[in-house]
Amino acid sequence: MPHCTPEDLGLAALGEPLADDEAAHLADCAACRGEVARLRRVVDALAVPELAAPGPAVAPPPGLWAGIAAATGVAAAPRADVVAASAPAAGPVPDVVPEPLPAPLPAEPAGPMAPVVPLRSRRSRLLLAAAAALVAGLGIGAGAVALATRGDDGVPVAATVLDPLDGSDASGRAEVVERADGTRVLQVELSAGAPTEGYYEAWLLDESVSGLIPLGVVRAGTEEFELPAGLDLGEYPVVDVSVEPLDGDPAHSGVSVARGLLDA
Amino acid sequence: MTTEAEPAPAGAAGPDDAEVGRRFAAGEEQALAWAYERWAAQVHGMAVRAFGPGPDAEDVTQQVFVSAWTGRAGYRPEQGPLPAWLTGVCRHKIADTWARRDRQRRATEAAVAELNAAPAGGPAPVDSTVADRVLLLGELDRLGQPQRGIIELAFFADLTHTQIAERTGLPLGTVKSHIRRTLERLRDRLEVDGAALHA
Numbered sequence A: 001m002p003h004c005t006p007e008d009l010g011l012a013a014l015g016e017p018l019a020d021d022e023a024a025h026l027a028d029c030a031a032c033r034g035e036v037a038r039l040r041r042v043v044d045a046l047a048v049p050e051l052a053a054p055g056p057a058v059a060p061p062p063g064l065w066a067g068i069a070a071a072t073g074v075a076a077a078p079r080a081d082v083v084a085a086s087a088p089a090a091g092p093v094p095d096v097v098p099e100p101l102p103a104p105l106p107a108e109p110a111g112p113m114a115p116v117v118p119l120r121s122r123r124s125r126l127l128l129a130a131a132a133a134l135v136a137g138l139g140i141g142a143g144a145v146a147l148a149t150r151g152d153d154g155v156p157v158a159a160t161v162l163d164p165l166d167g168s169d170a171s172g173r174a175e176v177v178e179r180a181d182g183t184r185v186l187q188v189e190l191s192a193g194a195p196t197e198g199y200y201e202a203w204l205l206d207e208s209v210s211g212l213i214p215l216g217v218v219r220a221g222t223e224e225f226e227l228p229a230g231l232d233l234g235e236y237p238v239v240d241v242s243v244e245p246l247d248g249d250p251a252h253s254g255v256s257v258a259r260g261l262l263d264a
Numbered sequence B: 001m002t003t004e005a006e007p008a009p010a011g012a013a014g015p016d017d018a019e020v021g022r023r024f025a026a027g028e029e030q031a032l033a034w035a036y037e038r039w040a041a042q043v044h045g046m047a048v049r050a051f052g053p054g055p056d057a058e059d060v061t062q063q064v065f066v067s068a069w070t071g072r073a074g075y076r077p078e079q080g081p082l083p084a085w086l087t088g089v090c091r092h093k094i095a096d097t098w099a100r101r102d103r104q105r106r107a108t109e110a111a112v113a114e115l116n117a118a119p120a121g122g123p124a125p126v127d128s129t130v131a132d133r134v135l136l137l138g139e140l141d142r143l144g145q146p147q148r149g150i151i152e153l154a155f156f157a158d159l160t161h162t163q164i165a166e167r168t169g170l171p172l173g174t175v176k177s178h179i180r181r182t183l184e185r186l187r188d189r190l191e192v193d194g195a196a197l198h199a
Helices: A005-014 A019-029 A030-046 A062-074 A080-085 A125-135 B017-027 B027-049 B054-069 B082-114 B129-139 B147-156 B161-168 B174-199
Strands: A157-165 A171-178 A186-190 A198-204 A212-218 A221-228 A238-244 A256-261
Touching: A005 A030, A005 A157, A005 B174, A019 A030, A019 A080, A019 A212, A030 A221, A030 B147, A030 B174, A062 A212, A062 B027, A125 A171, A157 A186, A157 A238, A171 A256, A186 A212, A186 A238, A212 A221, A221 B147, B017 B027, B027 B054, B027 B082, B054 B082, B082 B129, B129 B147, B147 B161, B161 B174
Parallel strands: none
Antiparallel strands: A157 A171, A157 A256, A171 A186, A186 A221, A198 A212, A198 A238, A238 A256
């Protein structure tokens, strides 16, 4: 009985059944089985359910586009109703059990989504850099800053540079310091000319820029804001400085002048 | 060759999918928004299948669109529909995420071992399959047509060579020999570079 053809060995590696006499030879021939095993390493790596052709569509959550817009600077936006209609909102239960995570991730908040505050679409160098790092597979946040431990002031736990957003002259850095009593303080060093009208305000945002925590009024120089106990910086990692008009409206104006991503 | 294109959902008025692909390649911003309207659920669905619903799947979905847009020069409309290309980008992001986790796992284990002053038992084992996937997906990108379409139908659509011949209209013998040659090429890539990678 001659050896199996290379074509048959390829099909066997893909798990296709062979004709009876080919299969019988393969069962008896170590050389042919060795060839199949070498080819099968390729098949085993790629022919896995997670990489298969798209299965059930699952509509992405509403806040997802904001990060793409920020990273690409694209001003056009998809229509939320069309996206929502592109798949059943509650996706089917995946039939693949995901691998356990190496570290538990913060659970998604249950209940209704935070109201989306429409921030004016603008190119964020920061999120662009963060996306570039992800694309390069580095998995590090943008604007990582060397931390100087200052004994008396507590321990720095996260920091970022604040990059100016389009057309603004504002920049600076922000650092979260944990005090001996466990409270955390955000220190913002801002370098910026006084706004032509209104005032600067500091915020913490989530990465989709849909959840916002107002911290307070900030001027050029250094300001400190105590963070609410229990606030998860992993969930609100973006430090944002906005220009707010004196109009009595506590909501974000949508005009941000500088931003940074805490490298917690 | 079309391997995995899904038609745009009904109700998404606008240019047809091929036109969206051409405008995307040309860098027209509106085309990114259309692509998201039509195929974000498909991409996110793949990510959910790999990681379960939640932040990981959402991150991968964002990465796919950001990466596709910044890398749009790599998309050739004449070589296939945009959704199939996005699916390919999504495969890369899923594989990259697995590889990153594997690196983090090993770094954590090494740090723990150091803390415990454990006797050095050598570095933690590399999950070689994780690295193999990243390497092989990169090699798939370098294949021409029809080889790439054929092997993707075998790997990702789970079709037999007979079904692939029917689907593509290519002779059975041609499909078989393309499968064989592509598998051997991928195997060589693994055995040459994979060995260096895991050394």
